[in-house]
Amino acid sequence: MISILHTEASLGFGGQEIRIIQESLGMIKRGHRVVIAAPPRSVIFRKAEESGINVFPAHFQKRNPISALRMRLLINRERFDIVNTHSSSDSWVAGIAARLSRVKPKIIRTRHLSTPISKSYLSRLIYEILPHAVITTGEEIRQRMINDNGFDGSKIFSIPTGVDLERFNPAKTKPAFQSQDVFSIGMIGVLRSWKGHKFLIEAMPEILKQIPQAVSYIVGDGPQYENIKNLIYRLSLRDNVFMLGHREDIPEIMASLNVIVQTSYANEGIPQSILQAMAMERPVVACRAGSIGEVIIDGVTGFLIEPKNPLKLAEKIVELYRNPELRIKFGREGRRLVEENYPMEKMLDKMESLYRWLLGEKKVDFWL
Structure with a gap:
C-alpha cells in the first residue's frame, strides 16, 4: 500500500480539482491510502468529503513559516510516501515541508496548465529542485518545460487525465x-x-x-x-x-x-x-x-x-x-x-507506476 498526500490551494473547482478527486478514488480502489489537504472553504474539500476521501484542513501561505511547519507535522504524523502538489502556494508550502520532514516522502509537482513558466531561480526551485518528479497533463506542456525553461526532461512525465469510459458511453x-x-x-x-x-x-x-x-x-x-x-x-x-x-x-x-x-x-x-x-x-x-x-x-x-x-x-x-x-x-x-x-485505468496505471518507481520498487517504462 502506498500512502499518498495530495495538496491543493485552489478554492474553485474545475478540471484540475476533478482530476485530483478521480485519481484519489481510483487509488483508494486499488488499495492505497489517500489524503487531500485543502482549505476548508474550498470546493474540493467539500467534494472530497462527499466522496468519502480523507481530507485535512490546510491553509497554504507561502510567506508564513507556520503553514510549512503544520504541513510538516501532518507529513511526519501520517508518514506519507508520496506528496503530490498541484497549485503554486501548496507546492511551496508542502514541498518545503516534505523536504524538512523526518519521513522524507517523494515529492511530485503536477503541472495542469500550459501557462508559460518564468525563467527565474524560484521557478527552477519549485519545478526542478524541490520535487523528485513533475507530471504534466500533456506532452506539449512537458516539451515547453524542457525546451523553454531548460528543465531536466528525465524527471518530467506527461500523464493526461483519463476518461471513465463506462460513464461516458x-x-x-x-x-x-x-x-x-x-x-x-x-x-x-x-x-x-x-x-x-x-x-x-x-x-x-x-x-x-x-x-x-x-x-x-x-x-x-x-x-x-x-x-x-x-x-x-x-x-x-x-x-x-x-x-x-x-x-x-x-x-x-x-x-x-x-x-x-x-x-x-x-x-x-x-x-x-x-x-x-x-x-x-x-x-x-x-x-x-x-x-x-x-x-x-x-x-x-x-x-x-x-x-x-x-x-x-x-x-x-x-x-x-x-x-x-x-x-x-x-x-x-x-x-x-x-x-x-486515454481510459481512466491507463492514467491510474501510469500514476501508480510512477509512484512505485519513485519509491524504488520498479522501473518506469510507461512512456516508451
Whole structure:
C-alpha cells in the first residue's frame, strides 16, 4: 500500500480539482491510502468529503513559516510516501515541508496548465529542485518545460487525465434533453476568460444565418458568468444561447448535443471536456492551445482551428451541420482514440507506476 498526500490551494473547482478527486478514488480502489489537504472553504474539500476521501484542513501561505511547519507535522504524523502538489502556494508550502520532514516522502509537482513558466531561480526551485518528479497533463506542456525553461526532461512525465469510459458511453446514455428540431452546439467548462466563451457567442449570428434552428448551450460556472451573460444580451441572443450553470449530468448533456466546441486560446493541457466529448462520439471543433492538438487531429478526430476566430468557428460548425456523415466519422475516430490512449485505468496505471518507481520498487517504462 502506498500512502499518498495530495495538496491543493485552489478554492474553485474545475478540471484540475476533478482530476485530483478521480485519481484519489481510483487509488483508494486499488488499495492505497489517500489524503487531500485543502482549505476548508474550498470546493474540493467539500467534494472530497462527499466522496468519502480523507481530507485535512490546510491553509497554504507561502510567506508564513507556520503553514510549512503544520504541513510538516501532518507529513511526519501520517508518514506519507508520496506528496503530490498541484497549485503554486501548496507546492511551496508542502514541498518545503516534505523536504524538512523526518519521513522524507517523494515529492511530485503536477503541472495542469500550459501557462508559460518564468525563467527565474524560484521557478527552477519549485519545478526542478524541490520535487523528485513533475507530471504534466500533456506532452506539449512537458516539451515547453524542457525546451523553454531548460528543465531536466528525465524527471518530467506527461500523464493526461483519463476518461471513465463506462460513464461516458454513448450506447448507455440517455440525453438530458431532446434536440430533434434544433441543431445543438455546446461548450462545457469553467467560465474563465481564456476559455474563450465569447468567441462562440460572437460566432452565433453567422451560424444562425446558415442554421436558423441552431442553439448553443454553455455549461459551467465561474468568474466570467456575468460577462458572458451580458454579451448574450448585448447581441440579442437570449433565444439562441442558454447558460445552464454547473451540471453533474455531463454525459447526458453531451448526448443531447450535435457539436461540442472548445474555444480556449491559452493555458490548456488536454481538457477533460474534449476527451469526454470524444468518448461520447460527439464531433469537436477546438482551437490550437496547449496540448489540444495531441487529441484533436484536424480532419480526423475533429476540426482544429486558430484561436479567437469566430468566423472560422462558425464555418466549421456549419460544415458539420451540412455533413452528418463527417459528424459520425469524427465521433467514431474520437471514441477509438480515447479507448486506446486515454481510459481512466491507463492514467491510474501510469500514476501508480510512477509512484512505485519513485519509491524504488520498479522501473518506469510507461512512456516508451
